[in-house]
Amino acid sequence: MKSGGLAGVIENAGVLVDRSRGYWQDFQNWVQLDSSTLSPGRQLAVKYFIVAVILFCAQILFGLLAALQFIFPGFLYEILDFSVNRMVHINAMIVWMLYGFFGCIYWLLEDESGTEIVGLKYGNIAFWVLTGAVTIVVLVYLLVQIGPGKDSSLWFINEGREYIEAPRWADIGIVAVVLTFFYNVVATFSKGKWSGIAGVLTLDLVALAGLYVAGMFYMTNITHEQYWWWWVIHLWVEATWEVLVGVIMAWSLMKLLGVRRKIVETWLYIEVALMFGSGILGLGHHYFWIGTPEYWLTIGGFFSALEPIPLVAMVVHAVYDAGAHSFKTGNHPALAWIIAQAFGNFFGAGVWGFMHTLPQINLYTHGTQWSASHGHLAFFGAYATINIAFFYLAIQHWRGDVWMAGGIKNAWRWKWALGLLNAGVLGMTIALLIAGYEQSFIERAVEGSTWGGYFAAQSQPAFQSAMTWRLFFGLITASGLVLLVWDLLTIGKGEERKAEMPQQA
Amino acid sequence: MNETPLWASESFWKKTAIWVTAGSFLILVVLTFDSLKQTTAGTQRVPAYDVINKKIDYQFDKELNKFMPVIGGEELLFGKEYTEEEARELVDLGKKTTQAKNCMNCHTLLGNGAYYAPDLTKAWLDQGWISPEMREDMMLQFLMNPEKNARTFGTGRKMPNLGITEAEAKGVVAFLKWMSSIDTNGFPYNFKTLYAED
Ligand code: HEM
Ligand code: HEM
Ligand SMILES: [Fe+2]
Numbered sequence: 001m002k003s004g005g006l007a008g009v010i011e012n013a014g015v016l017v018d019r020s021r022g023y024w025q026d027f028q029n030w031v032q033l034d035s036s037t038l039s040p041g042r043q044l045a046v047k048y049f050i051v052a053v054i055l056f057c058a059q060i061l062f063g064l065l066a067a068l069q070f071i072f073p074g075f076l077y078e079i080l081d082f083s084v085n086r087m088v089h090i091n092a093m094i095v096w097m098l099y100g101f102f103g104c105i106y107w108l109l110e111d112e113s114g115t116e117i118v119g120l121k122y123g124n125i126a127f128w129v130l131t132g133a134v135t136i137v138v139l140v141y142l143l144v145q146i147g148p149g150k151d152s153s154l155w156f157i158n159e160g161r162e163y164i165e166a167p168r169w170a171d172i173g174i175v176a177v178v179l180t181f182f183y184n185v186v187a188t189f190s191k192g193k194w195s196g197i198a199g200v201l202t203l204d205l206v207a208l209a210g211l212y213v214a215g216m217f218y219m220t221n222i223t224h225e226q227y228w229w230w231w232v233i234h235l236w237v238e239a240t241w242e243v244l245v246g247v248i249m250a251w252s253l254m255k256l257l258g259v260r261r262k263i264v265e266t267w268l269y270i271e272v273a274l275m276f277g278s279g280i281l282g283l284g285h286h287y288f289w290i291g292t293p294e295y296w297l298t299i300g301g302f303f304s305a306l307e308p309i310p311l312v313a314m315v316v317h318a319v320y321d322a323g324a325h326s327f328k329t330g331n332h333p334a335l336a337w338i339i340a341q342a343f344g345n346f347f348g349a350g351v352w353g354f355m356h357t358l359p360q361i362n363l364y365t366h367g368t369q370w371s372a373s374h375g376h377l378a379f380f381g382a383y384a385t386i387n388i389a390f391f392y393l394a395i396q397h398w399r400g401d402v403w404m405a406g407g408i409k410n411a412w413r414w415k416w417a418l419g420l421l422n423a424g425v426l427g428m429t430i431a432l433l434i435a436g437y438e439q440s441f442i443e444r445a446v447e448g449s450t451w452g453g454y455f456a457a458q459s460q461p462a463f464q465s466a467m468t469w470r471l472f473f474g475l476i477t478a479s480g481l482v483l484l485v486w487d488l489l490t491i492g493k494g495e496e497r498k499a500e501m502p503q504q505a
Numbered sequence: 506m507n508e509t510p511l512w513a514s515e516s517f518w519k520k521t522a523i524w525v526t527a528g529s530f531l532i533l534v535v536l537t538f539d540s541l542k543q544t545t546a547g548t549q550r551v552p553a554y555d556v557i558n559k560k561i562d563y564q565f566d567k568e569l570n571k572f573m574p575v576i577g578g579e580e581l582l583f584g585k586e587y588t589e590e591e592a593r594e595l596v597d598l599g600k601k602t603t604q605a606k607n608c609m610n611c612h613t614l615l616g617n618g619a620y621y622a623p624d625l626t627k628a629w630l631d632q633g634w635i636s637p638e639m640r641e642d643m644m645l646q647f648l649m650n651p652e653k654n655a656r657t658f659g660t661g662r663k664m665p666n667l668g669i670t671e672a673e674a675k676g677v678v679a680f681l682k683w684m685s686s687i688d689t690n691g692f693p694y695n696f697k698t699l700y701a702e703d
Contacts, residue, residue, distance in 0.1 A: 149602030160604030
């Protein structure tokens with residue numbers, strides 16, 4: 001009886017496996033992608049890209065759930081609370097962007113070093129370990145959610161710290177995986193050849209990984225805890241990630257437009273000097289109100305106010321180079337997303353960041369929807385865009401370097417995806433900006449940030465309609481994403497013409 | 506062809522990048538040592554944990570031209586006087602509970618976190634707790650049973666039940682009391698505490 005039941009289960013499972021294998025086969029027949037066009041390093045890169053896209057979809061799904069709860073607070077109450085949805089939303093974002101960056105670097109590594117990747121086997125193992133860990137972490141977020149106030153909760157459920165909520169066991173796993181990745185990079189450059197891009201990339205990765213460790217510790221003293229927490233968050237997005245994007249951008253501009261190496265590398269050094277010169281001490285703009293000494297008001301205000309300068313330099317660089325090469329490129333969607341990156345980074349981080357970075361203003365905007373407005377435009381503009389540009393570079397090569405321009409079959413898809421995603425995020429940003437102004441004014445300035453003041457601001461019609469508009473533009477963003485995924489799977493399918501890739505001058 | 510001027514040369518910018526980065530980082534390290542020292546529990550800016558035995562208020566300081574915490578005489582928490590070590594343990598339990606329950610993904614603490622629920626920086630001093638006598642009990646009841654004790658001010662946004670035990674709730678209250686004593690350079694501005702006369 002018992003064994004019969006077991007046999008039944010196995011049989012059913014067998015049917016299920018067969019059926020899903022069938023679906024997988026159908027899917028593969030439909031996308032018609034042939035991985036033999038890719039080098040082994042690039043096969044690993046596209047694995048990272050695929051998981052990145054899946055997590056991007058998860059990010060948007062949970063963002064929509066959280067946005068719905070602002071309007072219908074009873075929605076999923078005590079099933080998937082706002083805190084859970086928001087945690088998955090922002091954690092999925094950090095992780096998919098890191099996956100994207102890893103993919104970009106595996107993608108350019110062989111080309112830049114002139115040799116095959118050293119220790120690729122370990123790179124592949126690390127990918128599966130990381131992906132397994134991410135899956136478990138997300139399942140625990142969704143199913144277990146919270147624990148008692150004990151160390152074991154922080155080790156196995158979540159650490160309860162924005163953006164880096166992953167429990168401690170996963171932190172350690174992440175560090176191990178990053179070390180493997182780092183070994184691949186350094187060993188490959190050492191075997192092949194070093195370059196300016198290689199040097200900046202290596203040092204930047206050391207800093208990026210080292211900073212993560214600063215966020216792994218528990219502290220009773222919340223001032224100390226937030227002090228280190230900002231080391232990770234700020235020094236990632238306003239220093240090391242920004243330089244990583246500079247590296248990826250430098251390489252892409254050479255490949256997409258044929259810009260000379262000497263020019264991109266000189267620009268890269270200029271960007272590093274300006275970015276680190278302003279961003280490292282700009283960290284002080286998070287030390288105004290957490291208990292830290294008053295000198296941070298001056299230092300943080302001054303240096304963070306300089307942070308937009310490198311972003312202007314990056315726009316000039318990208319747009320000037322594109323213009324100087326008459327926008328002649330073999331991959332129009334990728335170039336369009338690179339231009340979107342230059343402007344998105346400048347507006348989201350530079351302009352929106354600058355607007356609330358002086359302490360006299362931040363006293364009122366701190367911790368309001370103002371921050372959310374800036375956070376959305378900055379993360380999307382600076383980091384989602386560059387990853388999407390790279391997805392297009394990857395798919396073009398995967399399809400066998402086919403022609404990918406404005407006039408290809410179904411070009412409306414990439415154009416509409418570009419338009420809907422950018423319009424959606426921009427719309428959400430404006431809605432949140434209005435909500436942020438209202439909240440700074442009513443809650444912070446007039447009511448003095450009490451509970452009553454908080455709810456007074458949340459009940460204002462201006463705030464509530466802003467939340468509705470945010471949801472509306474969130475749906476626009478989501479539709480853009482659906483289109484983007486569809487386009488990435490189909491663009492260049494059946495295209496016979498080869499792309500004319502620019503020669504390096 | 507003209508020579509590349511110094512300011513446009515690759516090697517000049519490479520050196521500049523290295524020096525600027527190293528210099529900024531060095532300054533940050535020095536400031537970090539100083540900031541951590543000035544904000545260790547038991548300093549002017551971040552009081553010792555046994556501050557939970559005292560009355561804490563938050564008032565506008567005319568001379569400094571900003572809001573400042575004001576530490577007064579004895580005002581025991583849960584009718585008990587804690588030693589520094591007992592107080593640290595209680596605050597630690599509270600802090601750990603706020604992380605394990607993921608408070609920061611709805612609330613802000615010191616202004617950092619999410620924007621779905623009120624800032625907790627000065628929650629201990631909020632007029633919502635009506636009077637110093639009623640406060641402790643109301644806070645414990647609210648934390649352990651938020652669905653029933655929520656005041657949503659007409660928004661319908663209620664805190665979920667997070668399974669907080671009584672011991673944890675006491676820890677959280679102690680943590681909030683201690684946090685309200687931190688000198689946050691005048692954030693939040695214009696906050697009226699439950700001690701303020703109108
Ligand atoms: C791509 C680069 C950037 C990204 C991705 C980014 C992202 C973010 C995010 C997500 C937050 C909210 C953090 C939280 O949850 O509490 C934030 C806060 C902030 N950012 Fe940025 N940012 C970038 C660049 C900048 C720049 C260049 C500036 C200044 C010129 C700036 C100024 C600020 C300030 C002042 C805050 C604090 C807001 C508050 O007090 O609540 N950011 N940033
Ligand atoms: C369908 C689209 C989206 C919706 C509906 C959405 C919704 C939300 C909501 C409700 C929050 C919580 C804000 C709060 O605590 O009050 C949030 C936070 C955040 N989202 Fe999104 N989001 C979307 C897309 C994105 C995208 C595309 C990005 C960036 C690539 C992004 C980055 C962030 C960040 C960085 C935060 C934290 C902001 C902060 O703490 O200041 N979101 N989002
Ligand atoms: Fe920052």
